[in-house]
Amino acid sequence: MSAATVVVTGPIAEAVAAGELPGRVWLYSNYHCNLACSYCLTESSPHSERRQLSAETMLAVATQARQLGFSALGVTGGEPMLLPWLPETVAAMSEHLPIVLLTNGTLFVGDRIARARPLAGDGIAVQISLDSDQADVNDMARGPDNFAKVVDAVPRLVALGVRVRIATTTAGPLDDPALDPLRQLVTSLGVDAEDHLVRPIVRRGRADERDLGVTARAQDIPSELTITADGAFWGSFGPTVRSGRLDTDLLLTRTVLPLSVPANALLAAVRGLPPGTDANLGIR
Amino acid sequence: MARVELLDAASAPLLAQAYFADGDPGPIVAALATVPELLGPTLGFVGAALGDGAVSTRHKEFAILRTSVLQGCRYCVHAHTAVALDAGLSVDEVRALRGEVPIEVGFPDDAERALIGWIDAMAGATGPVLDDVWTAARARWLAHELVELTVTIGATMFLNRLATGLELPSSTDAVDRLDRMGLA
Numbered sequence: 001m002s003a004a005t006v007v008v009t010g011p012i013a014e015a016v017a018a019g020e021l022p023g024r025v026w027l028y029s030n031y032h033c034n035l036a037c038s039y040c041l042t043e044s045s046p047h048s049e050r051r052q053l054s055a056e057t058m059l060a061v062a063t064q065a066r067q068l069g070f071s072a073l074g075v076t077g078g079e080p081m082l083l084p085w086l087p088e089t090v091a092a093m094s095e096h097l098p099i100v101l102l103t104n105g106t107l108f109v110g111d112r113i114a115r116a117r118p119l120a121g122d123g124i125a126v127q128i129s130l131d132s133d134q135a136d137v138n139d140m141a142r143g144p145d146n147f148a149k150v151v152d153a154v155p156r157l158v159a160l161g162v163r164v165r166i167a168t169t170t171a172g173p174l175d176d177p178a179l180d181p182l183r184q185l186v187t188s189l190g191v192d193a194e195d196h197l198v199r200p201i202v203r204r205g206r207a208d209e210r211d212l213g214v215t216a217r218a219q220d221i222p223s224e225l226t227i228t229a230d231g232a233f234w235g236s237f238g239p240t241v242r243s244g245r246l247d248t249d250l251l252l253t254r255t256v257l258p259l260s261v262p263a264n265a266l267l268a269a270v271r272g273l274p275p276g277t278d279a280n281l282g283i284r
Numbered sequence: 285m286a287r288v289e290l291l292d293a294a295s296a297p298l299l300a301q302a303y304f305a306d307g308d309p310g311p312i313v314a315a316l317a318t319v320p321e322l323l324g325p326t327l328g329f330v331g332a333a334l335g336d337g338a339v340s341t342r343h344k345e346f347a348i349l350r351t352s353v354l355q356g357c358r359y360c361v362h363a364h365t366a367v368a369l370d371a372g373l374s375v376d377e378v379r380a381l382r383g384e385v386p387i388e389v390g391f392p393d394d395a396e397r398a399l400i401g402w403i404d405a406m407a408g409a410t411g412p413v414l415d416d417v418w419t420a421a422r423a424r425w426l427a428h429e430l431v432e433l434t435v436t437i438g439a440t441m442f443l444n445r446l447a448t449g450l451e452l453p454s455s456t457d458a459v460d461r462l463d464r465m466g467l468a
Binding site: 252268 | 295296298299
């Protein structure tokens with residue numbers, strides 16, 4: 001029987017199938033970053049402690065996630081592409097489950113685009129942040145030359161066969177007509193309109209310190225199991241950092257493997273909280 | 285100042301929040317909450333080992349306070365001096381268990397002295413426990429009572445090392461109370 005046809009059963013698989021648990025498992029590959037965005041949830045910067053997962057751990061999470069019945073993976077940071085082995089690891093993980101890799105897109109300059117080759121093909125999407133069609137506006141939050149590097153990298157990634165998604169983080173309404181020029185820019189870069197996500201700034205981490213974004217309770221945040229070097233959390237917005245201190249309010253377990261330990265803790269937490277929805281806040 | 289962050293209600297992990305619902309749960313819970321998957325099993329075990337059982341509260345407190353003294357745990361000695369007094373032990377008995385007066389002064393009863401001998405052998409020494417200590421205790425206590433008290437001693441030693449190693453702070457209220465009684 002091929003991997004694609006294995007029927008997974010068990011409480012996690014049933015909860016995912018019933019929509020009680022989201023299907024995606026997130027991994028924070030690392031916390032350091034070549035940028036220092038103003039709304040960063042994790043206070044990531046070039047000076048941040050790396051706190052990285054090993055390639056072996058990431059592959060084990062991918063393997064066990066599939067065995068438990070999860071349906072998708074995501075890798076974020078920090079800037080994952082700062083890890084030399086990351087593209088090959090993501091490609092290996094995609095053999096287990098579809099995966100989206102979040103990157104700031106600034107590390108594909110010139111010949112370094114070749115590092116993206118393992119990311120081309122089915123089962124992998126590369127999600128790059130772009131917040132405005134105006135370079136100065138975008139770069140105010142994300143750092144000098146960010147806009148230029150992203151609009152340079154995206155068409156070349158698309159030409160390489162990489163599926164690119166664009167994520168826009170905004171302090172304004174998610175359907176703001178002022179974002180229309182950005183939507184047009186995104187499609188002109190070769191990205192499908194359906195692959196352009198617009199989401200709010202979540203008031204955690206550095207955003208909270210700078211008085212930015214929407215306040216979110218646990219039930220406002222998608223309860224996607226999120227694995228980090230510090231443990232497992234409720235949602236990819238869980239392992240935030242403010243003033244150098246890791247937020248623990250959405251910590252599930254320090255144990256990350258076997259993945260059944262945090263997965264079962266997440267299920268218990270989901271069942272213990274009042275019903276909620278992220279639909280109003282649009283957090284994703 | 286503890287060596288680790290002591291979580292509060294705002295920073296308590298999701299599955300630990302119930303322990304903070306009625307106010308400050310104390311530094312042991314606040315420290316354990318940093319590893320939330322340990323909290324439930326640990327508190328379940330400790331609660332069963334130190335809480336109500338077949339052995340009286342008085343004699344459980346013998347085990348807890350005496351063990352804490354022998355292990356040199358300031359936090360637990362403070363906490364359980366107060367608990368022992370609340371459980372009805374006299375100040376003289378507490379002083380004897382704390383080693384401030386001879387055991388014979390505080391405890392004229394042979395059975396209680398034999399029990400303290402068992403506690404001393406378990407928590408105050410390493411290696412095998414001599415047969416005569418067991419025999420003396422067993423002559424006056426049922427086997428299951430000694431099993432229960434031995435579990436209490438072991439759980440207390442765990443708490444002693446946890447509180448000492450992490451430098452958990454004593455409750456200000458407990459220290460003030462003991463200070464007024466000359467027991468701080």
